[in-house]
Amino acid sequence: MRTKNSFLNMITNLVPSLIIPIISLFKLSWLLKVYGADIYGMNMYLTQVMGYLNLVEGGFGFAFVQALFKPLAKDDKETVKGLYHGASYILKMIGLIILFLGILIYVILPWILKTSIPFSFVRMVFLLMILPTIVDYFLMAPTFVMMADQKEYHLNIIRKTIQLLRAFTHIFIILNRYNYLYIPLVEAIYIVVQSYICRRFVIKRYSWLLEKAPRNLSTLESAKNLFAHRLAGVVLSSTDTILLGAFIGTIANTLYGNYIYITGEIQKILESIINAPKASIGNLFATNDQKSYAVFKEYFSFTTFIATIVCIPLFITINSFVEFWQSKEVVLSLSDAFLFAGILFFVLSRQPIMNVRDTNGLFRESKKFAYLEAVLNFSFSIVGVYFFGITGALFVTFCTYLASDLFMNSPLVYQSVLKKPIREYYSMYLSKLMIAMFVGFFAYLTWQYLLSVRVDNLLLWFIFSGLLFILVSIVISIIYYLCFNDFRLFIQRILKLVNGKVKGAK
Helix, strand or coil: CHHHHHHHHHHHHHHHHHHHHHHHHHHHHHHHHHHCHHHHHHHHHHHHHHHHHHHHHCCHHHHHHHHHHHHHHCCCHHHHHHHHHHHHHHHHHHHHHHHHHHHHHHHHHHHHCCCCCCHHHHHHHHHHHHHHHHHHHHHCHHHHHHHHCCCHHHHHHHHHHHHHHHHHHHHHHHHCCCCCCHHHHHHHHHHHHHHHHHHHHHHHHCHHHHCCCCCCCCHHHHHHHHHHHHHHHHHHHHHHHHHHHHHCCHHHHHHHHHHHHHHHHHHHHHHHHHCCCHHHHHHHHHCCCCCHHHHHHHHHHHHHHHHHHHHHHHHHHHHHHHHHHCCHHHCCCHHHHHHHHHHHHHHHHCHHHHHHHHHCCCHHHHHHHHHHHHHHHHHHHHHHHHHHHHHHHHHHHHHHHHHHHHHHHHHHHHHHHHCCCHHHHHHHHHHHHHHHHHHHHHHHHHHHHHHHHHCCCHHHHHHHHHHHHHHHHHHHHHHHHHHCHHHHHHHHHHHHHHHHHHHHHC
8 A cells, every 4th residue: 555655646746747847948938038037036036035934834844744644554533633733723823924024024135135126026026925825834734634644646636737727827928928927926826726725625535634622732842853954955955046146146046047947847856756655654664664674775776766867867968958948158067067967866865864764753863964964055155156156056065965965864864763784875875876977977978979969959959868868767777677686676566566556457
């Protein structure tokens, strides 16, 4: 059942996530041409500001999900109801705090952003971003219950359908050259509608959640420790944009934004696959299943396999894609492309460790690592951006992810949860990293001297980069299958699931 739920969660996330970014690529290209680089950069900047405001949530949502794993596994509805009523109250308070802080940001925007856009316009866009976020906090509590119950695929269908509608509506506004304000306005309406529909859907299936029960606020303690992780996550993902906007301006955000959009959308797609088993992992450890370490190793092999076959072609072809998608003037250096791809590789490959850490509630034990990540990344990024611009920002983030994974979180998880020597993880990690570097080197030569010479437009880019992806995938698949037993076991697990579904259909 765990494998089946994970598979359904993955599919309902993956299929729309492959379509939406393609639509959005055209949307962003047209948006830049119609509204200009300043508007594009302003949108990037305000999105990151919203990321910082959402720090107030402090990771409470996942603390709530983590607290639900055991009572849901035991069908303990009384405990679930108490946790739900406590979470609903806390999420509403979080929404009100974000509203208060948003008003402060609204006032001081002229002092924290360099732009030629009138600030009355900037403030209106920001207002349309923050109000639906507040509404979402008032409505979201029931959805966490369904997520913890390994049935997120129901919500995915609703969310992804609305996201598709939202993307098409944005394109309609852009192509008709309506006032840019219609875009955040439509975004706000869709967010509120999505939150309302998801809430009604969950309540209909878990109607007992509304029965009276004393508020259980115990998840607050876990959330306090989770705040450090939320802070580190936002700092790692948002600091570069904030500093580039403050030191250089919205034009730098536009250059950086093209690449961060591409890698960010790829990250969303891949995380929808990689994190699909997250609730099942929580259930696995909650029931003290003896197979947990073997499953973890399969999970890690699968994750690094996905990260490798995507990040190698990404590094090699992203610059030529940006050239055909936008123009030569916005293409960054090859070293920048390597850093963007390397950061994505580290973000993806660390997910199994992070998911085991989080589903086992190691928030207090790991918060010192999160604070250290945030402080080091922010302080060194100031220096990096000031002296080296985009390259400096990327290099600092690259090093932070690598150090965090190898020397902070993985030793904690291996010692506290998996009860295994950390050298086993280092052996798995470094062997797969070396394979990625080795194959990546020859893939680069193949692209440079055989494939790229034939590419002179976007259509040919898709054809030949797709060919490169297929070649890399075949080579990595053969190497992984021959070298790693964990990967072979994972493939067998998937084949059993697929064969079972085929037999069931018959």
